[in-house]
Structures are given as structure tokens and as C-alpha cells.
Amino acid sequence: MEQEVMNRVMEEVMRRLGGASSAAVPGSGLAGIGVTEFVGTAIGDTIGLVIANLEPRIVEKLGWDPRFRSVGIISDRVGAGPQIMAADEAVKATNTEVVLLELPRDTKGGAGHGCLILLGAEDVSDARRAVEVALKDLERTFGDVYADEAGHLEFQYTARASYACHKAFGLIVGAPAGIGVVMTDIALKSAEVEMLFYSTPTKGCTYTNEVVMGFTGDSGAVRQAVIAAREVGLKLLSAMGSKPSSVSGKPYI
Amino acid sequence: MEQEVMNRVMEEVMRRLGGASSAAVPGSGLAGIGVTEFVGTAIGDTIGLVIANLEPRIVEKLGWDPRFRSVGIISDRVGAGPQIMAADEAVKATNTEVVLLELPRDTKGGAGHGCLILLGAEDVSDARRAVEVALKDLERTFGDVYADEAGHLEFQYTARASYACHKAFGLIVGAPAGIGVVMTDIALKSAEVEMLFYSTPTKGCTYTNEVVMGFTGDSGAVRQAVIAAREVGLKLLSAMGSKPSSVSGKPYI
Amino acid sequence: MEQEVMNRVMEEVMRRLGGASSAAVPGSGLAGIGVTEFVGTAIGDTIGLVIANLEPRIVEKLGWDPRFRSVGIISDRVGAGPQIMAADEAVKATNTEVVLLELPRDTKGGAGHGCLILLGAEDVSDARRAVEVALKDLERTFGDVYADEAGHLEFQYTARASYACHKAFGLIVGAPAGIGVVMTDIALKSAEVEMLFYSTPTKGCTYTNEVVMGFTGDSGAVRQAVIAAREVGLKLLSAMGSKPSSVSGKPYI
Numbered sequence: 001m002e003q004e005v006m007n008r009v010m011e012e013v014m015r016r017l018g019g020a021s022s023a024a025v026p027g028s029g030l031a032g033i034g035v036t037e038f039v040g041t042a043i044g045d046t047i048g049l050v051i052a053n054l055e056p057r058i059v060e061k062l063g064w065d066p067r068f069r070s071v072g073i074i075s076d077r078v079g080a081g082p083q084i085m086a087a088d089e090a091v092k093a094t095n096t097e098v099v100l101l102e103l104p105r106d107t108k109g110g111a112g113h114g115c116l117i118l119l120g121a122e123d124v125s126d127a128r129r130a131v132e133v134a135l136k137d138l139e140r141t142f143g144d145v146y147a148d149e150a151g152h153l154e155f156q157y158t159a160r161a162s163y164a165c166h167k168a169f170g171l172i173v174g175a176p177a178g179i180g181v182v183m184t185d186i187a188l189k190s191a192e193v194e195m196l197f198y199s200t201p202t203k204g205c206t207y208t209n210e211v212v213m214g215f216t217g218d219s220g221a222v223r224q225a226v227i228a229a230r231e232v233g234l235k236l237l238s239a240m241g242s243k244p245s246s247v248s249g250k251p252y253i
Numbered sequence: 254m255e256q257e258v259m260n261r262v263m264e265e266v267m268r269r270l271g272g273a274s275s276a277a278v279p280g281s282g283l284a285g286i287g288v289t290e291f292v293g294t295a296i297g298d299t300i301g302l303v304i305a306n307l308e309p310r311i312v313e314k315l316g317w318d319p320r321f322r323s324v325g326i327i328s329d330r331v332g333a334g335p336q337i338m339a340a341d342e343a344v345k346a347t348n349t350e351v352v353l354l355e356l357p358r359d360t361k362g363g364a365g366h367g368c369l370i371l372l373g374a375e376d377v378s379d380a381r382r383a384v385e386v387a388l389k390d391l392e393r394t395f396g397d398v399y400a401d402e403a404g405h406l407e408f409q410y411t412a413r414a415s416y417a418c419h420k421a422f423g424l425i426v427g428a429p430a431g432i433g434v435v436m437t438d439i440a441l442k443s444a445e446v447e448m449l450f451y452s453t454p455t456k457g458c459t460y461t462n463e464v465v466m467g468f469t470g471d472s473g474a475v476r477q478a479v480i481a482a483r484e485v486g487l488k489l490l491s492a493m494g495s496k497p498s499s500v501s502g503k504p505y506i
Numbered sequence: 507m508e509q510e511v512m513n514r515v516m517e518e519v520m521r522r523l524g525g526a527s528s529a530a531v532p533g534s535g536l537a538g539i540g541v542t543e544f545v546g547t548a549i550g551d552t553i554g555l556v557i558a559n560l561e562p563r564i565v566e567k568l569g570w571d572p573r574f575r576s577v578g579i580i581s582d583r584v585g586a587g588p589q590i591m592a593a594d595e596a597v598k599a600t601n602t603e604v605v606l607l608e609l610p611r612d613t614k615g616g617a618g619h620g621c622l623i624l625l626g627a628e629d630v631s632d633a634r635r636a637v638e639v640a641l642k643d644l645e646r647t648f649g650d651v652y653a654d655e656a657g658h659l660e661f662q663y664t665a666r667a668s669y670a671c672h673k674a675f676g677l678i679v680g681a682p683a684g685i686g687v688v689m690t691d692i693a694l695k696s697a698e699v700e701m702l703f704y705s706t707p708t709k710g711c712t713y714t715n716e717v718v719m720g721f722t723g724d725s726g727a728v729r730q731a732v733i734a735a736r737e738v739g740l741k742l743l744s745a746m747g748s749k750p751s752s753v754s755g756k757p758y759i
Contacts, residue, residue: 033492035485037435045403047493049431055441058434061451075431077364077404077462104430104454104462105713109362109615111583114462116430116454150551151583177610177622178555178581181564182543188561198567201610201622206460207358207712209583209610209620232541239539240553286745288738290688298656300746302684308694311687314704328684330617330657330715357683357707357715362615367715369683369707459713460611 039131042138043248045077045108048131052124064099068120072096072127074134077106080113081154081171081212082141087117088158089137090130096121103206111151111175111209142248146234150241151175151209153183153233155226157253159219168219169196170226172233173212177201179236180211183229190228193217226253292384295391296501298330298361301384305377317352321373325349325380327387330359333366334407334424334465335394340370341411342390343383349374356459364404364428364462395501399487403494404428404462406436406486408479410506412472421472422449423479425486426465430454432489433464436482443481446470479506545637548644549754551583551614554637558630570605574626578602578633580640583612586619587660587677587718588647593623594664595643596636602627609712617657617681617715648754652740656747657681657715659689659739661732663759665725674725675702676732678739679718683707685742686717689735696734699723732759 032038039048054071072090074083080103087098099120106114119134121127144155154173160166172187174180177200188195196214199205205212215222230253237244285291292301307324325343327336333356344351352373359367372387374380397408407426413419425440427433430453441448449467452458458465468475483506490497538544545554560577578596580589586609593604605626612620625640627633650661660679666672678693680686683706694701705711705718721728736759743750 033488035435035488035492037485038489038492041493045429045493047429047431047489049435049489051435051438054434055438057441057448058438058451061448062453071434073431073434075429075434075462077429100453102430102454102456104364104458105358105460105611106364106429106462108364111610111612111614111620114364114429114454116434116462116464118434176551176553176581176583176612176620177608178553178579181560181577181579181581181622181624182541182555182557185557185561185564188563195563195567198564200568200606201608201620202712203608205610206455207611209581209612209622211622232543235539235541236544236553236555239541239544240547240551286741288688288741288745290738291742291745294746298682298746300682300684300742302688302742304688304691307687308691310694310701311691311704314701315706324687326684326687328682328687328715330682353706355683355707355709357617357711358611358713359617359682359715361617367617367682367707369687369715369717371687459708 049073072119072131086137146244148244168222170222187225191221302326325372325384339390343386399497421475423475440478444474555579578625578637592643596640652750654750674728676728693731697727
């Protein structure tokens, strides 16, 4: 009985705390809540919204081409990489552009970022469709995000990112940051890949406890680099806490 | 019995975590603790302090007019808007000035700011009185702060803020930030109001997961804009988690 | 029985949350985990790592003298002062230099910093030894870190810091920041000491809710200033929450 009480309490605690692994609301929330702007919610405490005709004073303030009057909004508490990758899929699938991308320091007490992405469109149906595509893709892009109470690791791989010039793109994130240093070192040594960017807590990250590297190369090489880094990262994070598990439960790399 | 254990455990957990809604210590702490600088504590994990004659090397370092030798201190873990509004009341009621205002990234794992406000005075009794006024006012200014495990919303309204040029002043905060985008869009469309400032996570906020807008106008219009935004914000935040409730339990707008 | 369940649940909750006082893994983790880079873990959610020959593209990106090919890594979620003091001991004891020091906003939902320190060496055995020295020293340097659910206080004292020019060095940290203002005021008034640096949430800190002061002077004066500040700080933090306790349980000042 005690164990049962304990389990129920832990579930309740984790639900209230809304940590990455528990607050996930996979693909839910497409039902109406009486707000026309609402599109849905998804894993990573993500909400998807759409505004048909954003107030021109806000557009002017945030500073983008005013012909993008409609905006799709991807906003979340937990994660930036998964949402950015999902938004990239959405941009490729619809007639939209990323008009704003800001990364708060968040993850609800975790070591990483949250995310605010605005997708501009001339037509509201494009904006809405983009948000729907992104929300749906989050279950996939959270597949290789691993978290435990000590930190998190993230891996992304795509054979054709819009920002990677017709090459494959890989992303490695390690938190705490020291694990990121080791993982990125291993990735660069394990295959012929080229560094695109390298961020540390105060240079490139918004004071998160992360090292983040984006890189490119032939698809086989990028994949190999990601897998080599992941193997070591999971062992290191395990040494600090419990065994980290995939946030969505479905690794894809 | 199980339910009772569960309730007690949840209370204890929430107390230890000190979340916004639980760690509130409304108006308590005016009793002495054997430290002359101590004035009291209040909701939002706020502490009020006073220093009769602040060390000149600190005044010089922080850089304000040295005739303000006395300082009242409002320092908190949870919230910035409520403390700033309360400090504004205190400044209007006493012979003090805001000599320092800094917003850490805090809320104890939440999506927002904490706050450090120093109120300078030539006389220590003014500084102390200002802190007392501010602490007492916090229960009111937290009335339209709504929080749940997914985020928070804040609304402030005053017919006569010291910084709003004889007009009414309204403040809208939404976290996660995307909800703030929708709420501010609705506010600007729902009444004849003028934007004073608009902050996003990395522009104007200290990496919080918020969109913040201050605005002004006739008192009826400002009030109407706040109420329209609040109605939609509460629905959107509810869609991400449980129904958000007023932090102090006493909405005032 | 209820009490027993409650205690077990609280332990489990605190373990999962990995707060400063519970996630401490004092001196553990020196056993192998099958990763050559792993050195060990320690209190403050700290991991120690070593890379024999860091990828030159990372060295170039982070920008230090390439003759430091080996790096020791001290990376943690909770605390910066204790890790910096411990790294200073390590640098004095080995042939290494601090080549990178960055302070994320962290402490797992607490009010302070985490830390990423890279110690460069020409020889991997020096880098490894430095990490071992630092990890071992953390139990001492966490001795005068006091935390409760409302905030934390940190005090450091050394008769001979490498960066304090042959004088004694003292460090005072208060969170929330207002407590730091009072403590540093008291420290400067209580003994003949000289301010080295003074940091507030947005000036010198990475948006933490802290005031931090480093200072120097004769060893007796520095010690006296630290002790005077600690006495008041502990009372103030207690007024906001429960009685704060030493993170390692072994105060040294």
C-alpha cells in the first residue's frame, strides 16, 4: 500500500512540477477551448497559436516585413532544438517564414531553453497549417532528447535542413555544459564533419547550462558523429543521476 | 487516509518548493528577528529591508546621488510587476525615489522575473515607511497574477501611475511568451490605448519566457483592454495545464 | 506510519528534484563508467571530466593558447563560488591554468549560478590531477554555503587566493539579492577591508537573484567581515523560510 501511495504522490508531484518528461502532452489539445487563436498543445509544454491579422503596432515593434500579417506561434517552456527542428519542417511544408526566434532561459528549473517562434504568412491558412505541422512533428523531434534530474542531452539529425545548404545537419546539446564539451569533442573526432556553430552558456546560449554544436557533412558522417556523441553522453549523464530516458519515448536517430 | 497523507505531502512539497502560489507569506513577518535592517516579508517570497546609512562605497559602486544615504529594499524571488507597482505606491506616499531596479531571472523555476528595488531617501524613516507601504500593497498587486504549473499571467491597472503622465496605466504579462503575444494583440485591438513598451524574452526581459506590454490611455479604455486580454489569457493557459488561480486570491481589476 | 511514508516521499521528491542540499554526491563516482573522460562527481551536482587532446577546432573556437591541448573540466548545476574556489586550489597545486570560466543561470530552479570551468594543461596528467583536487575540495568549499527553500547564502575565505595579490580574500553571496545588499553593507562596516568587485543581478551576475562581493584585506579583517555578514544573513534568510543549513554540513569559516 505504501508503495502505491508513494507512486500516486510522485505522479501528482511530477505533474504539478510539470517537468520535461511528465508535462508532455503529446499531440493533444486540438479540441476547441473557445479561443480562435488556439491551435493545440504538444510535448515540451508547447502551445501552438495563430493570429490572422497581427496588430500592426506589434509587427512594427518586433520588426518584420508587414506583408506577413498572419503569424503562427510556437511557444514552449521546455526545449528549443525540438521546436526549431519542427518549425523547420513546417516552413518547408508551407508558405511561411520564421520572422522571430527567441530563446528564453527556461525548462522549468531545468538546465536549458524554452522557445518562442513566430512564423509569418500572408495568408492565415498557411500560418495555421504551419503550426499544425510543427506541433505534430514534436513527438519525433523530442525522440532523441534524454533527460533525468541531473541534466539533459539532445540530438537532432536531418538529411536536408533548410539552413544547412543541401547537406545533412546534426545538432548536439549537453547539459550540464561539461558533458557538451566532451560530446562535441567526440563528434568532431569520430567523423568528417564541419562545425557550423558552437555555443556555450554565455556565448550563444541565453545563460543555459549547455554546450550546443550544430554541424554539417555527408549524411553518413553526420549520423555517425551524433551516434558516437550520444553513446558517451548517456553514460556521463547517468553517472550524475538516474538513467536518462527519451522524452517522447521514441528515439529516431 | 491515503488521500489525507497525499494532501499533507503535497502541502509539504509545495511549501519546500516555494512556488508562487504556496510560498506566499501575506503580510507576515513584521515581528522582530533581532536584525535592525529587517522590516518584514510578504507574498511572492518578498523581503523588505532598510539600511539607515548605506556604506558609501556601495552607493558609489551602484551609482546614485549620495544624498540618498538611506535605502529601503524590496527584494523577492517571485514577481517583478507586483513589486514595481507596490513600490510606485510607496514612492507616491513617501519622500523616496527608486534608485535601483534590477530584474533577475527567477520565480523559482517558473517562467518569470524576481526583483530588486532600492528606494533612496535622505531620512531613514522615509525609507522604512516606503518599504512598509510596498509590502502591504503586495496583496493587492498580486490579485491579478494568475499561475499554474504551465505558466503565469499578470495584469495591472492604475488610474494614476507616476510614470504614465497623468493617464491610466495598464500592464499585461503572459508566460509562456506566446500567450503574451495573443493577449497583447487582443488588448491593442479591443480599446483605444497606446503602447508604452513591449518586451520579449531577449529584448527587454532578462531571458524570461514572457511577453510584457505596458500601455496607457483613458482609464476606461485601459481597463477594457486589460479585461479583454485576461479573458483569453486564462483560457489559453488553462489549455496547457490546470485552471490558473489568483496568487493572492483577490483579483482587483 | 504516515510520518514514515511522508519522509520517504520527501526524500524521493527531493532526490528527483535534485536540489542543492539533496543532490549532493559527496566525493562519489570515482569508479569507472566506461568513459575515459570521466573523472568523478561531487557535491553541487558537479561532474569532473578530462580530455587528453581537445579537438583543435574547439580550442580555436573558445580561444585560448593552443599549447594547452589537455583540459580538465569542472561542470556543475549548483554553485559557482565553491567550484571557483576549488579550481583555484587545483591551479595552485598543479601545472594548469583556467582557460575558460562561464557561469550559466542555474541552481536547478534556485536563485544562483551553475559553473563551467576549463583548466588547460600541456600534459593530460596535470589536467586530470587538477580535476581530482578540485572535486575533493568541494566538500570544504560548500561548507559555508547555506540554503533553504527561500534562497541561499555563500561565504568563502582564504588567506591566499591566487587572484588576491598576497592578501586574504573573502566572498559574500546573498540570494535573494536584497539580503546580499545588507550583508555586504555590514561586511564593509565591520572591518578594514577593500572591495574587489560587487555584482548585482544584471551587472556582473548572469541574471541570478544575487548580490556578490569579493574583497581583500588582512586575514583577520576579512574573516571578521565574513563572520559578521554571515550572522545577519542567516537570520534574514530564516525570516523568509526555514532555517538554512550548510550544504555540506561542515562550515569551515
